[in-house]
Amino acid sequence: MKEIVFAFLIALLLAVVSPLTHAEEDEYYNAHTIRASDYPKNPPGFEQFPAIGRFNGRVMAPDVRSHPRSRLFRTMIGIGAKQAPNFAGHYTIVRWGCGSGCVSLAIVDANTGKVFHPASLHEVDNENVDYDELIKPDGALIKYRLDSRLLIVVGGINENSALRGISYFEWRNNTLRRIRFVHRPFE
Known part of the structure; x- marks a missing residue:
């Protein structure tokens, strides 16, 4: 009996997490879908945007007082900032869920602990x-590298349809500046 229940649970799990079939994709995706x-x-x-500055080898605790928004997410920022830098030489991009299919983020300077939103x-x-x-290895919503100041975002930004698409940002002087944008509105 245990084997039957176990097999049923495995089958149910596979049904829930399996990717969409081509027919289901055709129904779900439409002319407004962001695609490769x-x-x-x-x-x-x-490579066009090399990192400026280096990590000094000691990760500083994030200063959640350095930005008002940081206090709201201090636990997630604290956990994420303990990791080694992953962006622009000495910064750590910290991400946390904000709902189904949604990611919030902060950028923490690993050398100083200053938090940017x-x-x-x-x-x-x-x-x-x-x-x-x-699902591709580099197919995340937010793409970045330790050796670069370039940040690539695929999807909607800040719940604003005018910002939905593929965005390319440059991190310079602790500011993100959009340098290229492919708009893909819902309508």
Whole structure:
């Protein structure tokens, strides 16, 4: 009896987490879906925006008093900031869920502990983004590298349809500046 129950639970789990079939994809995705084909032909590359500054080897505790928004998410920022830098030489991008298919973030300077919440990028959602893009090794909603100041975002930003698409940001002087944008509105 235990084997039957176990087999049933496994089958149920696989049914719940299995990717969409092609027929289901056709029903779910539409003309407004963000797909791989929406990437520009000559996008900005990570190599074009090398990191400035280096990590000094000691991760500083995040100063959650350095930005009012930090106090709201101090636990997640504290946990994430303990990791080694992962962006622009000495910064750590800390992410946490803000709902189904939504990610909030902060950028923490590992050398100083200062926390940044760029107004241009509080949240990212993956609503109507091609599932195949999300499961590739580099198919995250937010793409970045330790050796680069380039940040690539796929999806909706800050719940604003005018900001939905593929965004390329440059991190300079503790500010994110959009340098390229492929708009993919819902309508």
